[in-house]
Amino acid sequence: EVDLVESGGGLVQPGGSLRLSCKASGFNFYNYNMAWVRQLPGKGLQWVGSIDPYDSGKYYLDSVRGRFTLSRDNAERSLFLQMNSLRDDDTAVYYCARDAFGVFDSWGQGTLVTVSS
Amino acid sequence: EIVLTQSPGTLSVSPGDRVTLSCRASQIVEHQYLAWYQQKPGQSPRVLVYGASTRAAGVPDRFSGSGAGRDFSLTISGLGPEDCAIYYCQHYSSLPRTFGQGTKVEI
Numbered sequence: 167e168v169d170l171v172e173s174g175g176g177l178v179q180p181g182g183s184l185r186l187s188c189k190a191s192g193f194n195f196y197n198y199n200m201a202w203v204r205q206l207p208g209k210g211l212q213w214v215g216s217i218d219p220y221d222s223g224k225y226y227l228d229s230v231r232g233r234f235t236l237s238r239d240n241a242e243r244s245l246f247l248q249m250n251s252l253r254d255d256d257t258a259v260y261y262c263a264r265d266a267f268g269v270f271d272s273w274g275q276g277t278l279v280t281v282s283s
Numbered sequence: 284e285i286v287l288t289q290s291p292g293t294l295s296v297s298p299g300d301r302v303t304l305s306c307r308a309s310q311i312v313e314h315q316y317l318a319w320y321q322q323k324p325g326q327s328p329r330v331l332v333y334g335a336s337t338r339a340a341g342v343p344d345r346f347s348g349s350g351a352g353r354d355f356s357l358t359i360s361g362l363g364p365e366d367c368a369i370y371y372c373q374h375y376s377s378l379p380r381t382f383g384q385g386t387k388v389e390i
Binding site for chain 2: 201209210211212213216225227228261267268269270271273274275276
């Protein structure tokens, strides 16, 4: 059974940084693209970015490009999201998702990031 | 960027009803690369349909997707209380991947 467990969320001041992690199990992690999708408070879903299995192809939402960085460690079956220069509108629940050619076919339980002074 | 507009915003239904949710794209969604997700209160989203009409593993056959081009729909037959949720469409024909704003189904 596919399992994705996020961690690293919390309260951070505007301009601050946070690193999210996602630990995967139950599938061949090194064979899959992975993604982060966020859910803004009381609102819908927004794709943040995706990374290929080789940690080389990385794709970002325009509003986070240059501030957020995707990475992964296949040996540790882990996905990461380094978030810098955080803004109020980055406040959201961040989900780790398995990205099957653009379909998010498994999701973690989410981790809440709150950007506030 | 492809903008997806879902309608209606909220659907109030009765058990056993058959309902159709709509998703309209601002541009043609190539190859019918359109998925539907269900999100129940307090839970993560779950994929129901991909490729516009292919049910994901384990999804009951009362869920069916259809459509092509710019217009897509998700039909739920024999609605039950367990189907109370928000349903989102999402395209994956280009970057950025985008989602519709969701349709809330309430009984």
